[in-house]
Amino acid sequence: MRHLLAGLAFLAVPGGAAQLCAQTTVTLEGSASPGTAEPGVTSITLIGYGFPSGSIPPANVTVTFQPKHSGNGPRGTTQATSIQPLFGTTVQLTFTVPTTITVHQAVNYLVSIAGSTSTGASFSSGNTAALQITAAAQITGISPNSGSPGVSLQVTITAANTSFFQGATEANFGPGISVGGAPPGEFGPVTVNNLSSATAQLTIGIPLNFGTNPVTVATGTEQAPFSSGFIVTNFSRLHSFVGPPSDGANPKRAPIIGPVPGGGSAIYAVTPYGGTGNFGTIFSYPLTFGPNISVLYNFAGPPNDGQTPDGALVLASNGVLYGTTGGGGSHAPSGIVYSLTPPASPGGAWTENVLYNFQGGPSDGANSYSAPIIAGESGGLPILYGTTFNGGTRSFGVAFSLTPPANPGGAWTESILHLFTGAPHDGANPHTALTPGPGGVYYGTTYYGGASNNGTVFQLTPPTSPDGQWTESVLYSFAGQPTDGANPHGDLIVGPGGVIYSTTLNGGPKGFGTVFSLTPPTSPGGQWTESLLYEFAGQPDAVQPRAGLVMSTGPGGQLIFYSTTYYGGTYNTGTVFSLTQPASPGGQWTETVLYSLGNFDGSNLEAGVVMDSAGGLFGATYFGGDSGFGTLFYVVP
Amino acid sequence: MIKRFALTLLLLCLLSIPLAASTIGIGLISFDVVIPTGASPGVNALATYDFTGPTYGPFGGNSYVVDPLNFVNATLTVYFVGGGSMVEFQGEIFPGELMSGGQPFPTFPSTTEIASAVLTATLSQTTFTLSDGRTFTASPDITVDLAPASGSMLAPGVDFAAIDAQSAGGATPEPGPVALVPFGILGLALWRRR
Numbered sequence: 041m042r043h044l045l046a047g048l049a050f051l052a053v054p055g056g057a058a059q060l061c062a063q064t065t066v067t068l069e070g071s072a073s074p075g076t077a078e079p080g081v082t083s084i085t086l087i088g089y090g091f092p093s094g095s096i097p098p099a100n101v102t103v104t105f106q107p108k109h110s111g112n113g114p115r116g117t118t119q120a121t122s123i124q125p126l127f128g129t130t131v132q133l134t135f136t137v138p139t140t141i142t143v144h145q146a147v148n149y150l151v152s153i154a155g156s157t158s159t160g161a162s163f164s165s166g167n168t169a170a171l172q173i174t175a176a177a178q179i180t181g182i183s184p185n186s187g188s189p190g191v192s193l194q195v196t197i198t199a200a201n202t203s204f205f206q207g208a209t210e211a212n213f214g215p216g217i218s219v220g221g222a223p224p225g226e227f228g229p230v231t232v233n234n235l236s237s238a239t240a241q242l243t244i245g246i247p248l249n250f251g252t253n254p255v256t257v258a259t260g261t262e263q264a265p266f267s268s269g270f271i272v273t274n275f276s277r278l279h280s281f282v283g284p285p286s287d288g289a290n291p292k293r294a295p296i297i298g299p300v301p302g303g304g305s306a307i308y309a310v311t312p313y314g315g316t317g318n319f320g321t322i323f324s325y326p327l328t329f330g331p332n333i334s335v336l337y338n339f340a341g342p343p344n345d346g347q348t349p350d351g352a353l354v355l356a357s358n359g360v361l362y363g364t365t366g367g368g369g370s371h372a373p374s375g376i377v378y379s380l381t382p383p384a385s386p387g388g389a390w391t392e393n394v395l396y397n398f399q400g401g402p403s404d405g406a407n408s409y410s411a412p413i414i415a416g417e418s419g420g421l422p423i424l425y426g427t428t429f430n431g432g433t434r435s436f437g438v439a440f441s442l443t444p445p446a447n448p449g450g451a452w453t454e455s456i457l458h459l460f461t462g463a464p465h466d467g468a469n470p471h472t473a474l475t476p477g478p479g480g481v482y483y484g485t486t487y488y489g490g491a492s493n494n495g496t497v498f499q500l501t502p503p504t505s506p507d508g509q510w511t512e513s514v515l516y517s518f519a520g521q522p523t524d525g526a527n528p529h530g531d532l533i534v535g536p537g538g539v540i541y542s543t544t545l546n547g548g549p550k551g552f553g554t555v556f557s558l559t560p561p562t563s564p565g566g567q568w569t570e571s572l573l574y575e576f577a578g579q580p581d582a583v584q585p586r587a588g589l590v591m592s593t594g595p596g597g598q599l600i601f602y603s604t605t606y607y608g609g610t611y612n613t614g615t616v617f618s619l620t621q622p623a624s625p626g627g628q629w630t631e632t633v634l635y636s637l638g639n640f641d642g643s644n645l646e647a648g649v650v651m652d653s654a655g656g657l658f659g660a661t662y663f664g665g666d667s668g669f670g671t672l673f674y675v676v677p
Numbered sequence: 678m679i680k681r682f683a684l685t686l687l688l689l690c691l692l693s694i695p696l697a698a699s700t701i702g703i704g705l706i707s708f709d710v711v712i713p714t715g716a717s718p719g720v721n722a723l724a725t726y727d728f729t730g731p732t733y734g735p736f737g738g739n740s741y742v743v744d745p746l747n748f749v750n751a752t753l754t755v756y757f758v759g760g761g762s763m764v765e766f767q768g769e770i771f772p773g774e775l776m777s778g779g780q781p782f783p784t785f786p787s788t789t790e791i792a793s794a795v796l797t798a799t800l801s802q803t804t805f806t807l808s809d810g811r812t813f814t815a816s817p818d819i820t821v822d823l824a825p826a827s828g829s830m831l832a833p834g835v836d837f838a839a840i841d842a843q844s845a846g847g848a849t850p851e852p853g854p855v856a857l858v859p860f861g862i863l864g865l866a867l868w869r870r871r
Binding site for chain 1: 702705707709710711712713714715716717718719720722724726732733735736737738739740773774782784785786787788789834837839
């Protein structure tokens with residue numbers, strides 16, 4: 041009787057009955073759900089029956105993992121994350137495989153549980169549930185694995201051990217790259233093909249840090265990295281010219297950057313050929329890097345219009361573009377000076393006006409191959425200065441000015457500033473624009489003439505009295521190959537200290553062209569000093585620069601020049617190169633081929649480049665592209 | 678004598694009471710998290726189970742269906758918050774997980790807001806044996822409406838619904854445990870008379 045009372049007293053203690061009982065054996069469903077799990081990622085559900093009554097705190101339940109075949113993987117334990125009573129003694133519990141279980145390939149595991157209720161009733165599973173644990177998710181390939189700035193492309197992502205799922209899986213391709221329309225640099229949606237394959241639509245923005253971008257594809261907490269990354273090249277083909285009648289062809293001059301009516305910015309440039317009559321075009325391309333190139337004007341050719349616009353454009357403060365043509369006009373093929381006025385409202389037509397028809401012959405210039413420059417204003421309109429390749433007394437070209445009419449609708453007035461007389465005392469056939477220098481002077485080059493007939497650098501000095509004459513003087517005559525450059529073909533630029541920089545198409549030790557500087561004399565009337573900063577070495581180096589330089593400044597304050605070449609590079613079809621000033625005086629300038637253009641990219645660069653605010657370079661090729669009519673491109677140094 | 682007659686009458690009345698249970702658990706639909714939300718949306722699933730037969734039946738509760746039943750012509754329709762619906766599964770569900778029938782669980786991005794899910798099916802047999810020895814005659818059609826326990830949309834890891842077979846209304850030929858109680862009472866009475 042005493043023992044019976046003691047037993048009853050024990051049963052009266054809360055939980056005492058449970059503690060008196062032996063451990064309860066629960067039965068698990070044979071396989072976990074889902075049947076495959078990535079450690080630290082997948083939420084696993086197990087259902088079992090035979091659990092003791094009462095609440096079961098998740099922290100009270102230990103889930104044990106052991107490889108089905110000993111040695112195939114590490115053992116491990118974790119705690120349940122939730123417990124859900126279902127019906128009767130059936131319970132659903134969830135957990136995540138601990139990240140301490142690291143496997144290099146899928147390994148079959150057996151899962152068991154043990155725990156207790158909140159009142160202390162213990163239980164353990166009498167069987168195990170199957171679960172396959174996978175290696176960490178990773179991207180195994182991206183095709184194509186590189187892209188260019190400013191372009192949109194579709195890439196295919198292949199992966200291992202991933203759980204790609206449409207609507208959940210997103211990808212991040214690093215700074216500056218938009219995935220599926222998401223903001224650049226953020227995760228964006230992809231199209232899932234299956235658990236381990238997806239397609240991503242990328243838009244590579246500008247500017248970017250070029251090289252290898254990190255790539256991560258996420259599905260919830262699953263993060264699959266790509267160790268090789270996505271390569272962003274520094275070159276992008278923006279447009280392949282189709283040629284006449286719908287598009288321009290064979291651009292030869294560097295674009296300029298200007299405003300777009302209604303907002304934004306665009307590059308503007310000419311093509312000497314193409315357009316409705318194949319007389320050349322003026323086009324624009326928005327800096328939004330979209331697919332749309334716009335032909336703003338199709339030249340109509342002689343006698344009422346110019347043809348073959350060979351000179352670059354210049355933008356006046358009134359938003360009007362000015363330029364010259366190498367042919368056409370009322371005295372064809374002498375060419376014209378024209379203006380292109382933006383529309384009054386966005387989307388309207390641009391209006392071209394012929395400002396002047398070159399007469400050619402001994403008293404006027406003909407065939408301008410360079411941009412006019414703006415030398416001042418009169419009545420709100422620019423005063424234009426320029427050169428012509430031909431015309432003049434000996435057909436060696438002229439330097440001219442063009443003054444706007446005093447009254448609207450009147451005729452523009454041309455004045456000859458200089459008639460070139462050729463070798464040996466003067467230059468001949470200027471191919472470049474004039475460049476303003478100190479004190480109202482202008483610098484320029486001639487393709488021929490000078491002491492060796494290899495071209496010159498000249499200076500135009502304004503008259504000292506209102507009715508006086510402009511004075512031309514040869515600052516330097518190129519000696520030509522092998523000791524000097526020959527045939528300057530690109531515009532001059534003036535750098536710090538009044539030093540003039542540009543290129544020669546020919547000359548140098550191998551005749552592949554040079555980059556030169558011309559330093560002003562230390563005292564008035566002294567000699568200018570020419571230095572060859574770089575002599576092009578031939579393929580695979582760049583060969584034959586035909587354009588002038590764009591000047592920039594490096595992080596250490598050193599000058600960096602950018603330009604193009606017609607030949608050379610990997611494919612001998614042209615390059616974009618840089619030339620960097622030495623860190624200390626007397627050192628070597630360093631030339632770098634930034635990009636070798638192949639035929640798809642466009643080939644044979646006559647035009648130079650223009651730098652945008654992000655430091656990228658726009659340029660155009662004379663040949664190549666899909667139709668052979670050249671391309672428009674963007675390259676980032 | 679009168680007492681004996683009354684007890685006998687009570688016994689007969691109890692024996693004639695049909696089985697109280699009108700449903701029997703045969704499965705489960707559970708809205709679960711498969712991959713939690715992280716850098717991108719996660720993945721949720723409508724896990725669906727057939728808890729019948731000797732292997733899976735015990736998961737359905739204390740009194741379960743011993744005979745394996747298939748859910749024939751099963752259709753799982755999902756209704757989305759804001760309108761619209763989609764049939765996420767059509768086919769036959771066999772004992773065990775829906776996955777074991779050769780079809781994956783219907784899965785959804787965690788951004789998908791599900792208002793409810795409805796499973797309709799026909800049982801492969803309507804008369805079957807229970808674990809306690811009884812025979813259960815069920816209505817052939819099953820309909821399960823998985824609705825949110827709270828709020829307007831299903832919460833993963835929270836909401837689930839039992840799949841029940843409804844009694845066709847017939848009597849139970851085999852006595853249930855409750856029906857044995859009168860025998861106990863009768864036995865006690867006889868013991869006291871001694």
